[in-house]
Amino acid sequence: MGEIRRDPVSGRWVIIATDRAARPHDFFVSRGERRGGFCPFCEGNEDRTPAEMAAVRAAGTAPNTPGWKVRVVPNKFPALRLDERLTVQGAGLHQVMSGFGAHEVIIECPRHVVTPTEMAPEEYAVVVETYLSRSKVLSANERLSYVLLFKNVGTAAGASIEHSHSQLIAVPVMPKRVHEEMTSCDAFYRDRGECMFCEMLRQELETRERVALESGSFVALSPFAARFPFELWVLPKEHSPHFGRLGEDLVPEFAAFVQQTLARLEVCLQDPPYNFAIHTAPTTGTDVGHFHWHLELIPRVTEVAGFEWGTGFYINPMEPERAAEHLRRVPQTQVEAKVAPMSVGTRAGS
């Protein structure tokens, strides 16, 4: 049997199967064998990508040569371009815009690693700094409405290149799901005078049953109406609408916290394929002070079937409370075999 839960942010309903007593090994999905051979993202192969737009590199090294920590290059097959004119047309029922926007790839490490837990904390902090610097550059473009940062790991999660990288897509329209989240937070704010996510955090930190990991400034929790087994949201504890305004002082903690969260997930599910995306207030537009940025992390361990596509109504065979419990129970020694402990200290849920 199950129960039917409603996500307060998106309004979606999810059937949570509560009687199958699913365990992590029911969801082991291979990320795929490590590929050998040539990799265009490895140090030394800079001429095999489009020319870099930005990089964090050692003083005195030239663009598109070795010596970098993180490189940003245009997508080789960009869906959108900034040098395209922004045009809008209507044709009967239909609206269409030119392919104006940005589509960038952030190459996260000169070594051939496939996931952030294979990087040192200070290496991954440079990736987060790059997220912020690219967000700032693109947010300054008034014709862009939204900057989306996301990451795919494993072929089953849509990664065509194995070497750890993220993508950035900036678009001149507001994506539908973002619009829904804003609308929902706005309604909550008008009704209750506070941020919906702040209230959610208060409730979750009180019961702690869905909290997987906590540090001084961040929480990783399995949402009440999780769509997928082991779905996790990473939220800053302090109210903050824009990811792009994350303070420099919080960058190392956020980077390390994401690594710790991924390490627990990777131990628990034996290195699953996964996606994450950062949900943030848009770059422009009306006041969105009531939104609360967060990172949504989805291990790709079940197939999404016709039911889900047809209705936006999900069946999740793993109770989020159990998922959080499994993640809390991962021994710290196994986490530390993957990543260094956080200097600020973390606390597994409860």
Add this chain to the structure above:
Amino acid sequence: MGEIRRDPVSGRWVIIATDRAARPHDFFVSRGERRGGFCPFCEGNEDRTPAEMAAVRAAGTAPNTPGWKVRVVPNKFPALRLDERLTVQGAGLHQVMSGFGAHEVIIECPRHVVTPTEMAPEEYAVVVETYLSRSKVLSANERLSYVLLFKNVGTAAGASIEHSHSQLIAVPVMPKRVHEEMTSCDAFYRDRGECMFCEMLRQELETRERVALESGSFVALSPFAARFPFELWVLPKEHSPHFGRLGEDLVPEFAAFVQQTLARLEVCLQDPPYNFAIHTAPTTGTDVGHFHWHLELIPRVTEVAGFEWGTGFYINPMEPERAAEHLRRVPQTQVEAKVAPMSVGTRAGS
């Protein structure tokens, strides 16, 4: 390069890549090898499924024995049950309902076939009749808000059993996407005094560039803002909100039309995994005379990545106009090698 298109029904934006000149063979994905061995859905193995709730069977044959054409059984691991009490609770931000509902499996053929194109037209018409009869039974339950009929073919599409079957899930709440479609059609109706889908059909039948197949009463088209390569919608030409009220006279034509559409898709993409789901007005509630039922068919030939989950914003590497053209060009001889020609006659797009 691409262009950014908006779907008028859901409000979602899709980036359509228009310059990669993708061809069908770029999207060949195996449905998986045919499995040998024991199948619980084959005739003779009736005792290996939960007891049947309904069946179309030869006069004089007993339930759960051979002699049937179509069998309806409860899902072996039902997410929802009709004998559960319907309870609703709030807990802080969260809403939760008991697992009240129905979860049924429609076994479509006594022989071991994996897709409707392997059935005779009159066999598949019995499947459609069963869709209608189950819809009617469950729509009569006032505590249920929505009946969803859907089908998964191939493991990559979420089918755990190969033998051709559909599923039915009936729920006490309105699924989110259905609610959005209704709201959008309602707004269009109030504004323009007509059904949005009727207007769409008028436009599509005029330009014909996205029409893949047409019969006397049905159209299969690739929607203007298709999310996926070769996504197709099958719509009745005549305005009709409820699938469950499909007239008996139209059942054979609809069944044969779905077979013809699937046959073209299967020839074009070499038997892809796919899902379809029927979108219909809800079973109860306010006036929904402005909705127009249809079937949404999605070949599962690309991975959905972080971007899509994060935003509800899709990238489709195949222009819907080209997809429709490829489907129109499938030689009729190859279609007829799969399924018998329709008695009412069809017309490939333009």
